Amino acid sequence: MHLGRVLGSVVATEKVAGLEGVRLLIVQPLDKHRRPAGQTLVAADAVSMAGPGELVYFVASREAAEALPNRFVPVDHAIVGIVDDTHLEEE
Amino acid sequence: MKVGRVAGTVVSTINIPVLDRHRLLLCDLEDAEGGVSGYTIAVDVVDAGVGDKVLILDEGSSARQILGLEWGAIRALVVGIVDELIVDGEERSTT
Numbered sequence: 001m002h003l004g005r006v007l008g009s010v011v012a013t014e015k016v017a018g019l020e021g022v023r024l025l026i027v028q029p030l031d032k033h034r035r036p037a038g039q040t041l042v043a044a045d046a047v048s049m050a051g052p053g054e055l056v057y058f059v060a061s062r063e064a065a066e067a068l069p070n071r072f073v074p075v076d077h078a079i080v081g082i083v084d085d086t087h088l089e090e091e
Numbered sequence: 092m093k094v095g096r097v098a099g100t101v102v103s104t105i106n107i108p109v110l111d112r113h114r115l116l117l118c119d120l121e122d123a124e125g126g127v128s129g130y131t132i133a134v135d136v137v138d139a140g141v142g143d144k145v146l147i148l149d150e151g152s153s154a155r156q157i158l159g160l161e162w163g164a165i166r167a168l169v170v171g172i173v174d175e176l177i178v179d180g181e182e183r184s185t186t
Contacts, residue, residue: 001115001131001132001133001166001167002130002131002132003101003132031130032098032099032117032119032130046107046164047105047106047107049105057101057103057115057132059164059165059166060166061151061166062151063151063164063165063166064164065164066151066162066163066164067107067109067163067164071162078164080106080107080110080164081103081105081106081107081110082103082104082105082106083101083102083103084102084103084104085101085102086099086100086101086102086117087099087100087102087141088098088099088117089098089099089141089142
């Protein structure tokens with residue numbers, strides 16, 4: 001899992017079967033110091049509570065679908081939690 | 092599996108149910124020379140502490156097997172604490 005910052009949401013009316021009702025958010029992956037790292041991605045929101053600006057963590061690959069109520073959905077990233085805080089040893 | 096070092100912890104109260112009561116460790120991923128090549132957030136199953144050199148498993152069905160789950164969005168686990176690391180016949184620091 002990796003840290004990410006929610007930048008916004010994505011709405012798509014026309015989409016493949018299985019994605020109906022899945023909330024999609026734009027996420028900027030972050031490094032451990034919460035600095036942007038890598039390309040933004042679209043993740044399904046498995047906690048249903050993540051919103052723009054929120055610090056989250058997400059899971060990638062097949063496990064992303066396992067986070068959703070219907071586990072056989074075509075998604076490759078899912079937000080699985082909202083971060084309250086990170087504690088790094090050098091801080 | 093990968094070798095890493097526990098750099099810190101992640102605190103989260105709102106998460107998917109399968110992650111409830113699990114400790115999340117933020118681990119630097121290390122190459123054979125000890126250089127850092129990214130990080131991952133992994134579920135702790137061996138009571139590793141910050142600063143420990145650890146063994147990280149990053150594969151979903153193996154992770155679920157260890158946790159006794161039939162399904163669940165968990166992929167990365169800290170599955171061991173490294174006592175000794177020998178590369179090219181030389182012992183590398185595990186602290």
